Amino acid sequence: MTTAVVTGLGVAAPTGLGAEPYWAATLAGRSAIGRVTRFDPSGYPARLAGEISGFAAEEYLPSRLLPQTDRMTRLALVSADWAFDDAGVRPGELDEYAGGVITASHSGGFEFGQNELKALWSKGGQYVSAYQSFAWFYAVNSGQISIRHGLRGPSSVxxxxxxxxxxxxxxxxxxxxxxxxxVIAGAVDASICSWGWVAQLAGGRLSTADDPASAYLPFDSRARGHVPGEGGALLVVEDAEYARQRQAPRIYGEIGGYAATMDPKPGSGRPPGLHRAITLALTDAGLEPSDVDVVFADAAAVPELDLAEANAIAEVFGPAGVPVTAPKTATGRLYSGAAPLDLATAFLAVRDGVIPPTISSSLADDYELDLVTEARPAPLHTALVLARGVGGFNAAMVVRRHESGN
Structure with a gap:
């Protein structure tokens, strides 16, 4: 069967722009969580976020794109450029239908939409940008990346x-x-604006702590919700033989297995679906639990969700049977961008033989986990990345070293 490998990483994270700056900050345990600066948060119960600083879109993108794009899309376009550069790919030289774009989205272009709605009610409809018709839309990142690079292969959101x-x-x-x-795939989200903030608050899972060091504490007895963030990662995914033939400068690893499940209806008495997602992903990869070297946790920082995840991991791997980490404690939860960033982190961890830390958290007695709280050197071949979404979505993906890679 065809093997899908990852040859390029494009990372835009609160802790670093670019894969290597982000990775260095992650290993050092540097946090980017702080008081929101993109709007005045003083009137809201939650006031902390993982914001990206130092990003000036005009330094990377042509001026014609700026009026038609949300911050989310600008970050995605630049991340795609970085991923292609890292993979040694010139998209314009690909055959017409040889490249596709598949992204995920959590909220779409909230900030763009907020500004246009403000113009509507304060000035009138003639002041609303025509770009509002698509700049807010969930599929806009796939579309803009596709247009920018002439990618006409299979694309979706x-x-x-x-x-x-x-x-x-x-x-x-x-x-x-x-x-x-x-295919270039992954996600970048950015909804740190007052409109997006209210929507996130309505979910009831945001931490209202004011101390950045104790606001986002998954698997900790003090856990009371997550801190949101912005950013994510885009990955160049290729057929392994195609990557070999074009002499890709590097292969970070391969996508070994994947599964998705849904949680049952609340009150049904049936167990959550994460355990099944893990076992199905391992089966898809042809692996036993003992083959997994590290798990990148979803890390909701909501006690009942943390317990469900910890139990699922312990049931599959045994009590404290595998190292578990959640480097997103340094960035905040990036919504759809979080799991692709974890994938990129997993590939870098396998490359360098070190498990990145979960910062700030202290493992509560309720959880039978080997939680990695300081960077831990270890021989790594295989990693499991977990992600859960509001509404009962569960996903698990196995990534591993590509033995014949370069």
Whole structure:
């Protein structure tokens, strides 16, 4: 069967722009969580976020794109450029239908939409940008990346909250197996604006702590919700033989297995679906639990959700049977961008033989986990990445070293 490998990483994270700056900050345990600066949060119960600083879109993108794009899309376009550069791919030189784009989205272009609605009620309809027709839309990142790079192969968008980031990469693997040589996949989200903030608050899962060091604490007895963030990652996914033939400068690893499940209806008495997603992903990869070297957790920081995830991991791997980490504690939860960033982190961890830390959290007695709280050198071959979305979405993806890679 065709093997899907990852040859390029494009990362835009609160802790670093670009894969290597982000990775260095992650290993050092540097946090980017702080008081929101993109709007005045003083009147809201939650006031902390993981914001990207130092990003000036005009330094990377042509001026004609700026009036028609949300911050989310600008970050996605630049991340795609970085991913292609990292993979040594010039999209314009690909055959017409050889490249596709598959992204996930959690909220769409909230900030763009907010500004246009403000213009509508304060000035009138004639002041609303024509670009509002698509700049807010969930599929806009796929569309803009496709247009910018002339990618006319299979393209789509997945909307399944945080699980969507894994679902998008899985869709890319599916298209690779169907014969498309290359797909850029993943997600970037950015909804730190007052409109987006209210929507996130309505979900009831935001931390209202004011101390950045104790606001986002998954698997900790003090856990009281997550801190949101912005950013994510885009990955160049290729057919392994195609990557070999074009002499790709590097292969980070391969997508070994994947599964998605849905939680049952509340009150049904049936167990959550995460355990089944893990076992199905391992089966898809042809692996036993003992083959997994590290698990990148979803890390909701909501006690009942943390307990469900910890129990699922312990049931599959045994009590404290595998190292578990959640480097998103340094960035906040990036919604659909979180899991692709975890995938990129997993590939870098396998490359360098080190498990990145979960910062700030102290493991509560309720959880039978080997939680990694300091960078831990370890021989790594295989990693499991977990993601869950509001509404019952579960996704699990196995990534591993590509033995014949370069």
């Amino acid at each position: 997945v909307v399944s909250d945080q699980a969507g980031g894994l679902d998008a990469v899985a869709q890319a693997r599916r298209q690779i197996r169907k014969g498309t040589p290359l």
